[in-house]
Amino acid sequence: MEDSFFDVHTHMLPGVDDGAKSMAQTSAMLDMAYAEGMRRIFFTPHYGLYNENICAEAFQSVFREVKEAFLTRYEDMELYLGNELFYGPETVSALQEGKALRMADTDYVLVEFHPAEDYSTIEKAVQSLVLAGYRPVIAHAERYLCLRKYPADAEELVYRGARIQVNSGSLLKGPLDGGFRLIRRLLKDDLVHFLGSDCHNDRDRKPQMKATAEKLRQMTGKEQAERILRGNGERLLRNQPVGPIEI
Numbered sequence: 001m002e003d004s005f006f007d008v009h010t011h012m013l014p015g016v017d018d019g020a021k022s023m024a025q026t027s028a029m030l031d032m033a034y035a036e037g038m039r040r041i042f043f044t045p046h047y048g049l050y051n052e053n054i055c056a057e058a059f060q061s062v063f064r065e066v067k068e069a070f071l072t073r074y075e076d077m078e079l080y081l082g083n084e085l086f087y088g089p090e091t092v093s094a095l096q097e098g099k100a101l102r103m104a105d106t107d108y109v110l111v112e113f114h115p116a117e118d119y120s121t122i123e124k125a126v127q128s129l130v131l132a133g134y135r136p137v138i139a140h141a142e143r144y145l146c147l148r149k150y151p152a153d154a155e156e157l158v159y160r161g162a163r164i165q166v167n168s169g170s171l172l173k174g175p176l177d178g179g180f181r182l183i184r185r186l187l188k189d190d191l192v193h194f195l196g197s198d199c200h201n202d203r204d205r206k207p208q209m210k211a212t213a214e215k216l217r218q219m220t221g222k223e224q225a226e227r228i229l230r231g232n233g234e235r236l237l238r239n240q241p242v243g244p245i246e247i
Helices: 023-035 056-070 091-096 119-131 145-149 152-159 168-172 178-188 210-220 222-237
Strands: 005-010 038-043 078-081 084-086 108-112 135-138 163-167 194-196
Touching (some): 005 163, 005 222, 023 056, 084 091, 119 135, 119 145, 119 152, 145 152, 152 163, 163 178, 168 178
Parallel strands (some): 005 038, 084 108, 108 135, 135 163, 163 194
16 A cells, blocks of 8 residues: 555553553554554564563563454554663663563564764664674664764664664654754665654654655655665564665
8 A cells, every 4th residue: 555654663552661651542542543554563662761670571461452452443454562672781681581572573673772872882782783683773863963973874883784763753854953864864875774653642742654754755756765664664574684785
């Protein structure tokens, strides 16, 4: 379908982080997501941030409840589970021990950093994850000040095995916004691999994708937009390499 999108980064799982607070709010967010054309949605609650005491079993239990409650209502929607990992010294071991979640049980992992993190720390994190056999996806890459200052470093991260996710809302901002300018540069260099809404609620951080998809097509052309909106997500689900540089 022309308007059938992947969302690889959401906080719709209720009661586990700073995202949805209840099953009712999850329901409202899923209604919005469906209206926005999202048909393949990853629930990626934070791990290692806000909820240090919650681990994989708890996420999986709540996720099963959500699927049982809502999948019959959205027959053509598929839901998947992962984590947004706030990278730290224990991240790799948490993944290896099954405390933290990979994306839909593939080798892909969604990883975030503090916006002011230095580039060398991000680079070392990517190397550590790749050496451990994972395929890191850098969450909302447009937020990192080091990449805004030196956009060419994003290409080095991709060369080292990372893939890049940007937030749908950031693409709708204007050229005065530093995050938008970085995304524009990354798109020009074909270094954006995934879109995520990074939605947290049904009010000020709600699911959005339709307007972003149209903006993306205008900025890149249909073929590149198709890869970002759907094709790369399909490859992720098949645990296949995404992008021109295999990892």
